[in-house]
Amino acid sequence: MTQTIPDSIDAVETLLAQHNYVASRALATVIFLSLRLGRPLFLEGEAGVGKTEIAKTLAKALGRRLIRLQCYEGLDAASAVAEWNFAAQMIAIRSSEVTSGSGRNLLKSDLFSEDYLIARPLLEAMRPQEGGAPILLIDEIDRTDEPFEAFLLEALSDFQVTIPELGTIRAPEPPIVILTSNRTREVHDALKRRCLYHWVDFPDLTRELSILQARAPEASAALSREVVGFVQRLRQEDLFKKPGVAETIDWAKCLLALDVIALSPETISDTLGAVLKYQDDIQKIEGSTAKRLLEEVRRDLAPV
Structure with a gap:
Protein backbone atom coordinates (compact mmCIF):
# COMPACT_ATOMS: atom_id res chain seq x y z
CA MET A 1 0.00 0.00 0.00
CA THR A 2 1.41 3.37 -1.02
CA GLN A 3 2.17 5.79 1.83
CA THR A 4 2.31 9.55 1.55
CA ILE A 5 5.66 11.31 1.82
CA PRO A 6 6.39 12.10 5.51
CA ASP A 7 5.70 15.73 6.37
CA SER A 8 8.35 16.14 9.06
CA ILE A 9 11.72 14.83 10.23
CA ASP A 10 10.02 13.14 13.19
CA ALA A 11 7.66 11.39 10.78
CA VAL A 12 10.66 10.07 8.80
CA GLU A 13 12.25 8.71 11.99
CA THR A 14 8.99 7.06 12.99
CA LEU A 15 8.39 5.59 9.54
CA LEU A 16 11.87 4.06 9.39
CA ALA A 17 11.62 2.78 12.97
CA GLN A 18 8.36 1.02 12.10
CA HIS A 19 10.40 -1.00 9.61
CA ASN A 20 13.29 -1.68 12.02
CA TYR A 21 15.67 0.96 10.71
CA VAL A 22 17.11 3.10 13.50
CA ALA A 23 18.25 6.34 11.87
CA SER A 24 20.20 9.19 13.40
CA ARG A 25 18.55 12.61 13.50
CA SER A 34 15.49 14.65 -0.29
CA LEU A 35 11.85 13.50 -0.33
CA ARG A 36 10.45 16.99 0.09
CA LEU A 37 12.66 18.70 -2.50
CA GLY A 38 12.83 15.82 -4.98
CA ARG A 39 16.63 15.81 -4.90
CA PRO A 40 18.78 12.68 -5.29
CA LEU A 41 20.39 11.54 -2.03
CA PHE A 42 24.09 10.63 -2.05
CA LEU A 43 25.09 8.39 0.85
CA GLU A 44 28.75 7.73 1.48
CA GLY A 45 30.41 5.64 4.18
CA GLU A 46 32.11 2.39 5.06
CA ALA A 47 30.63 -0.86 3.78
CA GLY A 48 28.04 -2.39 6.09
CA VAL A 49 26.80 0.77 7.81
CA GLY A 50 23.29 0.54 6.31
CA LYS A 51 23.40 2.73 3.18
CA THR A 52 21.73 0.23 0.85
CA GLU A 53 19.30 -0.75 3.59
CA ILE A 54 17.96 2.82 3.66
CA ALA A 55 16.68 2.46 0.09
CA LYS A 56 15.18 -0.95 0.82
CA THR A 57 13.48 0.32 3.97
CA LEU A 58 12.10 3.42 2.25
CA ALA A 59 10.67 1.29 -0.55
CA LYS A 60 8.84 -0.89 1.99
CA ALA A 61 7.76 2.02 4.14
CA LEU A 62 6.40 4.10 1.24
CA GLY A 63 4.99 1.15 -0.68
CA ARG A 64 7.09 1.97 -3.73
CA ARG A 65 8.86 -0.32 -6.16
CA LEU A 66 12.61 -0.63 -5.55
CA ILE A 67 14.69 -0.56 -8.75
CA ARG A 68 18.35 -1.31 -8.10
CA LEU A 69 21.25 -0.55 -10.39
CA GLN A 70 24.23 -2.45 -8.98
CA CYS A 71 27.35 -0.69 -10.22
CA TYR A 72 30.55 -2.43 -11.25
CA GLU A 73 33.71 -1.68 -13.18
CA GLY A 74 32.96 -1.42 -16.88
CA LEU A 75 29.25 -0.63 -16.46
CA ASP A 76 28.05 1.26 -19.54
CA ALA A 77 24.93 3.08 -20.67
CA ALA A 78 23.46 0.09 -22.51
CA SER A 79 23.63 -2.08 -19.40
CA ALA A 80 22.14 0.68 -17.25
CA VAL A 81 19.40 1.99 -19.57
CA ALA A 82 18.30 -0.50 -22.24
CA GLU A 83 19.52 -3.04 -24.77
CA TRP A 84 18.05 -4.27 -28.01
CA GLY A 103 13.23 -9.29 -44.84
CA ARG A 104 13.06 -5.77 -46.20
CA ASN A 105 9.35 -5.71 -45.47
CA LEU A 106 10.24 -5.55 -41.80
CA LEU A 107 10.88 -1.87 -41.43
CA LYS A 108 13.52 -0.39 -39.18
CA SER A 109 10.77 1.32 -37.20
CA ASP A 110 9.32 -2.13 -36.46
CA LEU A 111 12.64 -3.66 -35.41
CA PHE A 112 13.62 -0.75 -33.20
CA SER A 113 10.37 -0.45 -31.29
CA GLU A 114 9.43 -1.10 -27.65
CA ASP A 115 8.61 -4.70 -28.58
CA TYR A 116 12.30 -5.49 -28.99
CA LEU A 117 13.65 -3.32 -26.18
CA ILE A 118 15.00 -4.84 -22.98
CA ALA A 119 14.60 -2.20 -20.29
CA ARG A 120 17.36 -1.91 -17.70
CA PRO A 121 17.11 -0.14 -14.30
CA LEU A 122 17.44 3.49 -15.43
CA LEU A 123 14.77 3.16 -18.11
CA GLU A 124 12.49 1.23 -15.76
CA ALA A 125 12.78 4.03 -13.22
CA MET A 126 11.67 6.59 -15.81
CA ARG A 127 8.47 4.71 -16.62
CA PRO A 128 5.15 5.17 -14.79
CA GLN A 129 4.80 2.77 -11.85
CA GLU A 130 1.89 1.49 -9.85
CA GLY A 131 1.85 3.20 -6.49
CA GLY A 132 3.84 6.23 -7.58
CA ALA A 133 7.43 6.99 -8.48
CA PRO A 134 9.83 4.15 -7.64
CA ILE A 135 12.91 4.19 -5.44
CA LEU A 136 15.93 4.11 -7.76
CA LEU A 137 18.97 2.75 -5.92
CA ILE A 138 22.27 3.36 -7.71
CA ASP A 139 24.42 1.16 -5.50
CA GLU A 140 28.21 1.53 -5.10
CA ILE A 141 28.63 4.27 -7.69
CA ASP A 142 32.33 4.42 -6.78
CA ARG A 143 32.85 1.10 -8.59
CA THR A 144 32.12 2.70 -11.98
CA ASP A 145 34.30 5.11 -13.95
CA GLU A 146 34.09 8.81 -14.81
CA PRO A 147 32.46 8.35 -18.25
CA PHE A 148 29.53 6.57 -16.62
CA GLU A 149 29.27 9.32 -14.01
CA ALA A 150 29.07 11.86 -16.84
CA PHE A 151 26.32 9.81 -18.45
CA LEU A 152 24.35 9.86 -15.19
CA LEU A 153 24.28 13.66 -15.16
CA GLU A 154 21.47 13.74 -17.73
CA ALA A 155 19.43 11.22 -15.82
CA LEU A 156 19.82 12.98 -12.47
CA SER A 157 19.50 16.54 -13.80
CA ASP A 158 16.39 16.16 -15.95
CA PHE A 159 15.21 12.67 -14.99
CA ASN A 182 31.94 3.01 -0.17
CA ARG A 183 34.50 5.68 -1.13
CA THR A 184 36.93 3.33 -2.83
CA ARG A 185 37.52 6.37 -5.04
CA GLU A 186 36.31 9.96 -5.11
CA VAL A 187 33.14 10.60 -7.08
CA HIS A 188 33.23 13.69 -9.31
CA ASP A 189 31.91 16.96 -7.88
CA ALA A 190 29.54 17.46 -10.84
CA LEU A 191 27.58 14.40 -9.78
CA LYS A 192 27.65 15.24 -6.08
CA ARG A 193 26.37 18.76 -6.74
CA ARG A 194 23.13 17.32 -8.08
CA CYS A 195 22.52 15.49 -4.83
CA LEU A 196 22.03 16.06 -1.14
CA TYR A 197 24.99 14.50 0.67
CA HIS A 198 25.30 12.55 3.90
CA TRP A 199 28.16 10.57 5.41
CA VAL A 200 26.78 7.44 7.11
CA ASP A 201 29.14 6.74 9.98
CA PHE A 202 29.40 3.82 12.38
CA PRO A 203 26.74 4.26 15.09
CA ASP A 204 27.61 4.85 18.71
CA LEU A 205 27.01 2.08 21.24
CA THR A 206 23.50 3.17 22.20
CA ARG A 207 22.20 3.42 18.64
CA GLU A 208 23.92 0.22 17.52
CA LEU A 209 22.32 -1.57 20.45
CA SER A 210 18.93 -0.25 19.34
CA ILE A 211 19.64 -1.44 15.79
CA LEU A 212 20.58 -4.92 17.01
CA GLN A 213 17.50 -5.14 19.21
CA ALA A 214 15.35 -4.20 16.21
CA ARG A 215 17.01 -6.66 13.81
CA ALA A 216 17.65 -9.54 16.23
CA PRO A 217 15.04 -9.13 18.98
CA GLU A 218 15.47 -12.74 20.09
CA ALA A 219 18.95 -11.93 21.47
CA SER A 220 19.00 -11.30 25.20
CA ALA A 221 19.80 -7.82 26.46
CA ALA A 222 23.00 -9.10 28.10
CA LEU A 223 24.28 -10.84 24.96
CA SER A 224 23.35 -7.85 22.78
CA ARG A 225 25.33 -5.49 25.02
CA GLU A 226 28.39 -7.75 24.89
CA VAL A 227 28.20 -8.19 21.12
CA VAL A 228 27.80 -4.48 20.43
CA GLY A 229 30.43 -3.54 22.98
CA PHE A 230 32.92 -6.00 21.48
CA VAL A 231 32.31 -4.78 17.91
CA GLN A 232 32.71 -1.19 19.07
CA ARG A 233 36.08 -2.20 20.57
CA LEU A 234 37.08 -3.99 17.36
CA ARG A 235 36.61 -0.76 15.40
CA GLN A 236 39.24 0.88 17.60
CA GLU A 237 41.82 -1.75 16.62
CA ASP A 238 44.17 -1.41 13.66
CA LEU A 239 42.21 -3.57 11.22
CA PHE A 240 42.28 -3.75 7.44
CA LYS A 241 38.45 -3.76 7.34
CA LYS A 242 36.46 -2.58 10.34
CA PRO A 243 33.19 -4.47 10.87
CA GLY A 244 29.97 -2.70 9.96
CA VAL A 245 26.54 -2.88 11.52
CA ALA A 246 25.65 -5.67 9.10
CA GLU A 247 28.43 -7.79 10.63
CA THR A 248 27.18 -7.01 14.14
CA ILE A 249 23.75 -8.35 13.23
CA ASP A 250 25.20 -11.40 11.44
CA TRP A 251 27.41 -12.23 14.40
CA ALA A 252 24.55 -11.98 16.89
CA LYS A 253 22.43 -14.32 14.75
CA CYS A 254 25.32 -16.80 14.49
CA LEU A 255 25.72 -16.78 18.27
CA LEU A 256 21.99 -17.36 18.69
CA ALA A 257 22.16 -20.30 16.28
CA LEU A 258 24.86 -21.78 18.53
CA ASP A 259 22.74 -21.16 21.66
CA VAL A 260 25.41 -18.86 23.09
CA ILE A 261 24.16 -16.84 26.07
CA ALA A 262 27.41 -14.99 26.82
CA LEU A 263 30.66 -14.33 24.99
CA SER A 264 33.84 -16.21 25.83
CA PRO A 265 37.31 -16.00 24.24
CA GLU A 266 36.79 -19.45 22.74
CA THR A 267 33.40 -18.57 21.25
CA ILE A 268 34.79 -15.34 19.85
CA SER A 269 37.71 -17.11 18.17
CA ASP A 270 35.37 -19.76 16.71
CA THR A 271 32.95 -17.21 15.22
CA LEU A 272 35.20 -14.30 14.23
CA GLY A 273 34.59 -15.14 10.56
CA ALA A 274 31.09 -13.72 10.96
CA VAL A 275 32.37 -10.29 11.96
CA LEU A 276 35.82 -10.03 10.33
CA LYS A 277 36.34 -10.83 6.65
CA TYR A 278 40.14 -10.88 6.30
CA GLN A 279 42.40 -13.60 7.68
CA ASP A 280 45.04 -11.09 8.79
CA ASP A 281 42.42 -9.30 10.90
CA ILE A 282 41.19 -12.59 12.38
CA GLN A 283 44.71 -13.67 13.32
CA LYS A 284 45.33 -10.29 14.93
CA ILE A 285 42.24 -10.53 17.15
CA GLU A 286 41.83 -14.20 18.08
CA GLY A 287 43.43 -15.53 21.25
CA SER A 288 44.87 -13.12 23.80
CA THR A 289 43.60 -9.99 22.04
CA ALA A 290 40.02 -11.30 22.02
CA LYS A 291 40.33 -12.08 25.73
CA ARG A 292 41.65 -8.58 26.49
CA LEU A 293 38.91 -6.88 24.48
CA LEU A 294 36.21 -8.96 26.15
CA GLU A 295 37.56 -8.05 29.59
CA GLU A 296 37.51 -4.37 28.64
CA VAL A 297 33.94 -4.67 27.36
CA ARG A 298 32.73 -6.34 30.55
CA ARG A 299 34.52 -3.75 32.67
CA ASP A 300 32.80 -0.95 30.75
CA LEU A 301 29.41 -2.65 30.98
CA ALA A 302 29.70 -3.45 34.67
CA PRO A 303 27.34 -1.39 36.88
CA VAL A 304 29.07 1.39 38.77
Whole structure:
Protein backbone atom coordinates (compact mmCIF):
# COMPACT_ATOMS: atom_id res chain seq x y z
CA MET A 1 0.00 0.00 0.00
CA THR A 2 1.41 3.37 -1.02
CA GLN A 3 2.17 5.79 1.83
CA THR A 4 2.31 9.55 1.55
CA ILE A 5 5.66 11.31 1.82
CA PRO A 6 6.39 12.10 5.51
CA ASP A 7 5.70 15.73 6.37
CA SER A 8 8.35 16.14 9.06
CA ILE A 9 11.72 14.83 10.23
CA ASP A 10 10.02 13.14 13.19
CA ALA A 11 7.66 11.39 10.78
CA VAL A 12 10.66 10.07 8.80
CA GLU A 13 12.25 8.71 11.99
CA THR A 14 8.99 7.06 12.99
CA LEU A 15 8.39 5.59 9.54
CA LEU A 16 11.87 4.06 9.39
CA ALA A 17 11.62 2.78 12.97
CA GLN A 18 8.36 1.02 12.10
CA HIS A 19 10.40 -1.00 9.61
CA ASN A 20 13.29 -1.68 12.02
CA TYR A 21 15.67 0.96 10.71
CA VAL A 22 17.11 3.10 13.50
CA ALA A 23 18.25 6.34 11.87
CA SER A 24 20.20 9.19 13.40
CA ARG A 25 18.55 12.61 13.50
CA ALA A 26 20.95 13.93 10.86
CA LEU A 27 20.17 11.04 8.50
CA ALA A 28 16.42 11.43 9.02
CA THR A 29 16.78 15.13 8.23
CA VAL A 30 18.57 14.63 4.92
CA ILE A 31 16.09 11.90 3.91
CA PHE A 32 13.21 14.26 4.66
CA LEU A 33 14.80 17.03 2.59
CA SER A 34 15.49 14.65 -0.29
CA LEU A 35 11.85 13.50 -0.33
CA ARG A 36 10.45 16.99 0.09
CA LEU A 37 12.66 18.70 -2.50
CA GLY A 38 12.83 15.82 -4.98
CA ARG A 39 16.63 15.81 -4.90
CA PRO A 40 18.78 12.68 -5.29
CA LEU A 41 20.39 11.54 -2.03
CA PHE A 42 24.09 10.63 -2.05
CA LEU A 43 25.09 8.39 0.85
CA GLU A 44 28.75 7.73 1.48
CA GLY A 45 30.41 5.64 4.18
CA GLU A 46 32.11 2.39 5.06
CA ALA A 47 30.63 -0.86 3.78
CA GLY A 48 28.04 -2.39 6.09
CA VAL A 49 26.80 0.77 7.81
CA GLY A 50 23.29 0.54 6.31
CA LYS A 51 23.40 2.73 3.18
CA THR A 52 21.73 0.23 0.85
CA GLU A 53 19.30 -0.75 3.59
CA ILE A 54 17.96 2.82 3.66
CA ALA A 55 16.68 2.46 0.09
CA LYS A 56 15.18 -0.95 0.82
CA THR A 57 13.48 0.32 3.97
CA LEU A 58 12.10 3.42 2.25
CA ALA A 59 10.67 1.29 -0.55
CA LYS A 60 8.84 -0.89 1.99
CA ALA A 61 7.76 2.02 4.14
CA LEU A 62 6.40 4.10 1.24
CA GLY A 63 4.99 1.15 -0.68
CA ARG A 64 7.09 1.97 -3.73
CA ARG A 65 8.86 -0.32 -6.16
CA LEU A 66 12.61 -0.63 -5.55
CA ILE A 67 14.69 -0.56 -8.75
CA ARG A 68 18.35 -1.31 -8.10
CA LEU A 69 21.25 -0.55 -10.39
CA GLN A 70 24.23 -2.45 -8.98
CA CYS A 71 27.35 -0.69 -10.22
CA TYR A 72 30.55 -2.43 -11.25
CA GLU A 73 33.71 -1.68 -13.18
CA GLY A 74 32.96 -1.42 -16.88
CA LEU A 75 29.25 -0.63 -16.46
CA ASP A 76 28.05 1.26 -19.54
CA ALA A 77 24.93 3.08 -20.67
CA ALA A 78 23.46 0.09 -22.51
CA SER A 79 23.63 -2.08 -19.40
CA ALA A 80 22.14 0.68 -17.25
CA VAL A 81 19.40 1.99 -19.57
CA ALA A 82 18.30 -0.50 -22.24
CA GLU A 83 19.52 -3.04 -24.77
CA TRP A 84 18.05 -4.27 -28.01
CA ASN A 85 16.97 -7.90 -28.08
CA PHE A 86 19.06 -8.89 -31.11
CA ALA A 87 17.96 -12.53 -30.97
CA ALA A 88 14.29 -11.54 -31.19
CA GLN A 89 15.07 -9.06 -33.97
CA MET A 90 16.83 -11.76 -36.03
CA ILE A 91 13.91 -14.15 -35.53
CA ALA A 92 11.53 -11.41 -36.72
CA ILE A 93 13.64 -10.81 -39.81
CA ARG A 94 13.77 -14.54 -40.63
CA SER A 95 10.02 -14.85 -40.13
CA SER A 96 9.45 -11.90 -42.44
CA GLU A 97 11.65 -13.52 -45.09
CA VAL A 98 9.66 -16.75 -44.90
CA THR A 99 6.25 -15.09 -45.13
CA SER A 100 7.02 -12.35 -47.64
CA GLY A 101 10.19 -13.56 -49.32
CA SER A 102 12.15 -10.53 -48.22
CA GLY A 103 13.23 -9.29 -44.84
CA ARG A 104 13.06 -5.77 -46.20
CA ASN A 105 9.35 -5.71 -45.47
CA LEU A 106 10.24 -5.55 -41.80
CA LEU A 107 10.88 -1.87 -41.43
CA LYS A 108 13.52 -0.39 -39.18
CA SER A 109 10.77 1.32 -37.20
CA ASP A 110 9.32 -2.13 -36.46
CA LEU A 111 12.64 -3.66 -35.41
CA PHE A 112 13.62 -0.75 -33.20
CA SER A 113 10.37 -0.45 -31.29
CA GLU A 114 9.43 -1.10 -27.65
CA ASP A 115 8.61 -4.70 -28.58
CA TYR A 116 12.30 -5.49 -28.99
CA LEU A 117 13.65 -3.32 -26.18
CA ILE A 118 15.00 -4.84 -22.98
CA ALA A 119 14.60 -2.20 -20.29
CA ARG A 120 17.36 -1.91 -17.70
CA PRO A 121 17.11 -0.14 -14.30
CA LEU A 122 17.44 3.49 -15.43
CA LEU A 123 14.77 3.16 -18.11
CA GLU A 124 12.49 1.23 -15.76
CA ALA A 125 12.78 4.03 -13.22
CA MET A 126 11.67 6.59 -15.81
CA ARG A 127 8.47 4.71 -16.62
CA PRO A 128 5.15 5.17 -14.79
CA GLN A 129 4.80 2.77 -11.85
CA GLU A 130 1.89 1.49 -9.85
CA GLY A 131 1.85 3.20 -6.49
CA GLY A 132 3.84 6.23 -7.58
CA ALA A 133 7.43 6.99 -8.48
CA PRO A 134 9.83 4.15 -7.64
CA ILE A 135 12.91 4.19 -5.44
CA LEU A 136 15.93 4.11 -7.76
CA LEU A 137 18.97 2.75 -5.92
CA ILE A 138 22.27 3.36 -7.71
CA ASP A 139 24.42 1.16 -5.50
CA GLU A 140 28.21 1.53 -5.10
CA ILE A 141 28.63 4.27 -7.69
CA ASP A 142 32.33 4.42 -6.78
CA ARG A 143 32.85 1.10 -8.59
CA THR A 144 32.12 2.70 -11.98
CA ASP A 145 34.30 5.11 -13.95
CA GLU A 146 34.09 8.81 -14.81
CA PRO A 147 32.46 8.35 -18.25
CA PHE A 148 29.53 6.57 -16.62
CA GLU A 149 29.27 9.32 -14.01
CA ALA A 150 29.07 11.86 -16.84
CA PHE A 151 26.32 9.81 -18.45
CA LEU A 152 24.35 9.86 -15.19
CA LEU A 153 24.28 13.66 -15.16
CA GLU A 154 21.47 13.74 -17.73
CA ALA A 155 19.43 11.22 -15.82
CA LEU A 156 19.82 12.98 -12.47
CA SER A 157 19.50 16.54 -13.80
CA ASP A 158 16.39 16.16 -15.95
CA PHE A 159 15.21 12.67 -14.99
CA GLN A 160 15.38 11.51 -18.56
CA VAL A 161 17.36 9.06 -20.68
CA THR A 162 18.07 9.05 -24.39
CA ILE A 163 17.88 6.00 -26.63
CA PRO A 164 19.17 6.95 -30.13
CA GLU A 165 16.60 4.87 -32.00
CA LEU A 166 13.64 6.02 -29.89
CA GLY A 167 14.62 9.48 -28.69
CA THR A 168 14.46 10.98 -25.22
CA ILE A 169 12.28 9.36 -22.58
CA ARG A 170 11.36 11.60 -19.65
CA ALA A 171 9.94 10.39 -16.36
CA PRO A 172 6.34 11.63 -15.86
CA GLU A 173 7.12 11.62 -12.13
CA PRO A 174 10.77 11.76 -11.01
CA PRO A 175 11.93 8.65 -9.14
CA ILE A 176 13.26 8.88 -5.59
CA VAL A 177 16.99 8.47 -6.24
CA ILE A 178 19.50 7.16 -3.70
CA LEU A 179 23.16 6.74 -4.61
CA THR A 180 25.63 4.93 -2.36
CA SER A 181 29.41 4.91 -2.29
CA ASN A 182 31.94 3.01 -0.17
CA ARG A 183 34.50 5.68 -1.13
CA THR A 184 36.93 3.33 -2.83
CA ARG A 185 37.52 6.37 -5.04
CA GLU A 186 36.31 9.96 -5.11
CA VAL A 187 33.14 10.60 -7.08
CA HIS A 188 33.23 13.69 -9.31
CA ASP A 189 31.91 16.96 -7.88
CA ALA A 190 29.54 17.46 -10.84
CA LEU A 191 27.58 14.40 -9.78
CA LYS A 192 27.65 15.24 -6.08
CA ARG A 193 26.37 18.76 -6.74
CA ARG A 194 23.13 17.32 -8.08
CA CYS A 195 22.52 15.49 -4.83
CA LEU A 196 22.03 16.06 -1.14
CA TYR A 197 24.99 14.50 0.67
CA HIS A 198 25.30 12.55 3.90
CA TRP A 199 28.16 10.57 5.41
CA VAL A 200 26.78 7.44 7.11
CA ASP A 201 29.14 6.74 9.98
CA PHE A 202 29.40 3.82 12.38
CA PRO A 203 26.74 4.26 15.09
CA ASP A 204 27.61 4.85 18.71
CA LEU A 205 27.01 2.08 21.24
CA THR A 206 23.50 3.17 22.20
CA ARG A 207 22.20 3.42 18.64
CA GLU A 208 23.92 0.22 17.52
CA LEU A 209 22.32 -1.57 20.45
CA SER A 210 18.93 -0.25 19.34
CA ILE A 211 19.64 -1.44 15.79
CA LEU A 212 20.58 -4.92 17.01
CA GLN A 213 17.50 -5.14 19.21
CA ALA A 214 15.35 -4.20 16.21
CA ARG A 215 17.01 -6.66 13.81
CA ALA A 216 17.65 -9.54 16.23
CA PRO A 217 15.04 -9.13 18.98
CA GLU A 218 15.47 -12.74 20.09
CA ALA A 219 18.95 -11.93 21.47
CA SER A 220 19.00 -11.30 25.20
CA ALA A 221 19.80 -7.82 26.46
CA ALA A 222 23.00 -9.10 28.10
CA LEU A 223 24.28 -10.84 24.96
CA SER A 224 23.35 -7.85 22.78
CA ARG A 225 25.33 -5.49 25.02
CA GLU A 226 28.39 -7.75 24.89
CA VAL A 227 28.20 -8.19 21.12
CA VAL A 228 27.80 -4.48 20.43
CA GLY A 229 30.43 -3.54 22.98
CA PHE A 230 32.92 -6.00 21.48
CA VAL A 231 32.31 -4.78 17.91
CA GLN A 232 32.71 -1.19 19.07
CA ARG A 233 36.08 -2.20 20.57
CA LEU A 234 37.08 -3.99 17.36
CA ARG A 235 36.61 -0.76 15.40
CA GLN A 236 39.24 0.88 17.60
CA GLU A 237 41.82 -1.75 16.62
CA ASP A 238 44.17 -1.41 13.66
CA LEU A 239 42.21 -3.57 11.22
CA PHE A 240 42.28 -3.75 7.44
CA LYS A 241 38.45 -3.76 7.34
CA LYS A 242 36.46 -2.58 10.34
CA PRO A 243 33.19 -4.47 10.87
CA GLY A 244 29.97 -2.70 9.96
CA VAL A 245 26.54 -2.88 11.52
CA ALA A 246 25.65 -5.67 9.10
CA GLU A 247 28.43 -7.79 10.63
CA THR A 248 27.18 -7.01 14.14
CA ILE A 249 23.75 -8.35 13.23
CA ASP A 250 25.20 -11.40 11.44
CA TRP A 251 27.41 -12.23 14.40
CA ALA A 252 24.55 -11.98 16.89
CA LYS A 253 22.43 -14.32 14.75
CA CYS A 254 25.32 -16.80 14.49
CA LEU A 255 25.72 -16.78 18.27
CA LEU A 256 21.99 -17.36 18.69
CA ALA A 257 22.16 -20.30 16.28
CA LEU A 258 24.86 -21.78 18.53
CA ASP A 259 22.74 -21.16 21.66
CA VAL A 260 25.41 -18.86 23.09
CA ILE A 261 24.16 -16.84 26.07
CA ALA A 262 27.41 -14.99 26.82
CA LEU A 263 30.66 -14.33 24.99
CA SER A 264 33.84 -16.21 25.83
CA PRO A 265 37.31 -16.00 24.24
CA GLU A 266 36.79 -19.45 22.74
CA THR A 267 33.40 -18.57 21.25
CA ILE A 268 34.79 -15.34 19.85
CA SER A 269 37.71 -17.11 18.17
CA ASP A 270 35.37 -19.76 16.71
CA THR A 271 32.95 -17.21 15.22
CA LEU A 272 35.20 -14.30 14.23
CA GLY A 273 34.59 -15.14 10.56
CA ALA A 274 31.09 -13.72 10.96
CA VAL A 275 32.37 -10.29 11.96
CA LEU A 276 35.82 -10.03 10.33
CA LYS A 277 36.34 -10.83 6.65
CA TYR A 278 40.14 -10.88 6.30
CA GLN A 279 42.40 -13.60 7.68
CA ASP A 280 45.04 -11.09 8.79
CA ASP A 281 42.42 -9.30 10.90
CA ILE A 282 41.19 -12.59 12.38
CA GLN A 283 44.71 -13.67 13.32
CA LYS A 284 45.33 -10.29 14.93
CA ILE A 285 42.24 -10.53 17.15
CA GLU A 286 41.83 -14.20 18.08
CA GLY A 287 43.43 -15.53 21.25
CA SER A 288 44.87 -13.12 23.80
CA THR A 289 43.60 -9.99 22.04
CA ALA A 290 40.02 -11.30 22.02
CA LYS A 291 40.33 -12.08 25.73
CA ARG A 292 41.65 -8.58 26.49
CA LEU A 293 38.91 -6.88 24.48
CA LEU A 294 36.21 -8.96 26.15
CA GLU A 295 37.56 -8.05 29.59
CA GLU A 296 37.51 -4.37 28.64
CA VAL A 297 33.94 -4.67 27.36
CA ARG A 298 32.73 -6.34 30.55
CA ARG A 299 34.52 -3.75 32.67
CA ASP A 300 32.80 -0.95 30.75
CA LEU A 301 29.41 -2.65 30.98
CA ALA A 302 29.70 -3.45 34.67
CA PRO A 303 27.34 -1.39 36.88
CA VAL A 304 29.07 1.39 38.77
